[in-house]
Amino acid sequence: MPSVSTQITWIVVGYAVLVAVLAAVSAARGSERAAWLDQMAWMLELLLVVRALAGLGPLLGDDRPDSTSTYVGYLFASVLVLPIAMRSVQGDRAAWSSGVVAVAAVAVGVLAVRLQMTA
Amino acid sequence: MTDGARSGPHQVLLALYALFTLAAGARSIVQLTTQYDDAPVAYWLSLGAAVTYALGWYAIREASAGRTGFASVMLWVELGGVVTVGTLSLVVRDWFPEPSVWSDYGIGYGFVPAVLPVAGLLWLRRQTAP
Numbered sequence: 001m002p003s004v005s006t007q008i009t010w011i012v013v014g015y016a017v018l019v020a021v022l023a024a025v026s027a028a029r030g031s032e033r034a035a036w037l038d039q040m041a042w043m044l045e046l047l048l049v050v051r052a053l054a055g056l057g058p059l060l061g062d063d064r065p066d067s068t069s070t071y072v073g074y075l076f077a078s079v080l081v082l083p084i085a086m087r088s089v090q091g092d093r094a095a096w097s098s099g100v101v102a103v104a105a106v107a108v109g110v111l112a113v114r115l116q117m118t119a
Numbered sequence: 120m121t122d123g124a125r126s127g128p129h130q131v132l133l134a135l136y137a138l139f140t141l142a143a144g145a146r147s148i149v150q151l152t153t154q155y156d157d158a159p160v161a162y163w164l165s166l167g168a169a170v171t172y173a174l175g176w177y178a179i180r181e182a183s184a185g186r187t188g189f190a191s192v193m194l195w196v197e198l199g200g201v202v203t204v205g206t207l208s209l210v211v212r213d214w215f216p217e218p219s220v221w222s223d224y225g226i227g228y229g230f231v232p233a234v235l236p237v238a239g240l241l242w243l244r245r246q247t248a249p
Contacts, residue, residue, distance in 0.1 A: 096126050
C-alpha cells in the first residue's frame with residue numbers, strides 16, 4: 001500500500017493533467033476562459049496545499065530528504081506557481097489566458113512528481 | 120504583464136519563461152552552493168541559462184508592447200546557447216559529470232528548452248510582420 005503522500009501525489013498529478021488538457025482545449029478553441037476553469041484551478045491549488053502539508057512530514061521526521069534545500073524549493077514552488085499564474089491573468093478572460101492556466105497546471109504536476117522523488 | 124499587449128500567445132511564452140527562470144535559477148543556485156565541485160562547468164552553464172530566461176522574459180514583454188529590438192537579439196542568443204551547450208554536452212562529456220539545464224538540448228525538461236526559442240522567434244516574426 002503506497003504512503004498517504006504518494007496517494008495524494010497521484011491524485012494531484014491526475015487532476016493537474018485534467019486541468020491542463022481542459023485549459024489547452026479551451027485556449028485552442030479560442031473561447032473565453034470559463035469560470036469553471038478557474039474553479040478547477042483553485043481546486044487543484046487546494047490539493048497542492050494538502051500535498052505540501054503532507055510533505056512537511058519528511059522534514060520533521062528522522063528520514064530527511066537527501067537534499068533538504070531542493071525538497072523545500074519544490075515544496076514552496078508547488079503551492080506558489082498556480083496563484084501567481086492566476087494573478088497574472090486576473091481580469092483577462094481572453095482565450096490565451098487559458099493557455100497560461102494550462103502551463104501552470106503542467107508545471108505543478110511536474111513539481112508534485114519531483115517533490116515525491118526528492119522526499 | 121502591465122506594459123504589453125493585453126492578450127495573445129506571448130502570455131503563454133511569458134509564463135514558460137518565468138517558470139524556466141525559476142527552475143534553472145533555483146537549480147543552479149542550489150547546485151553551485153551545495154555541490155560546486157561535482158560539475159562546476161555544468162552548474163555555471165545552468166546559471167547562464169537562468170539569466171538567459173530572465174532576459175528572454177523581459178525581451179518578450181517588451182516585444183509584446185511593440186519594442187521588438189531586444190527580443191530579436193535575445194531569442195537568437197538563447198537558441199545559440201541551447202545548441203552550443205547541447206552539442207558540448209555530447210562532445211565534451213568530461214565537462215558534464217552532472218547535467219546542465221541545456222545538456223542534450225534540454226532532455227531533462229522534455230526538450231522544452233529547445234522548442235522555446237524557436238516558438239519565440241516564430242511569434243516574433245508574426246509580431247514584426249507589417
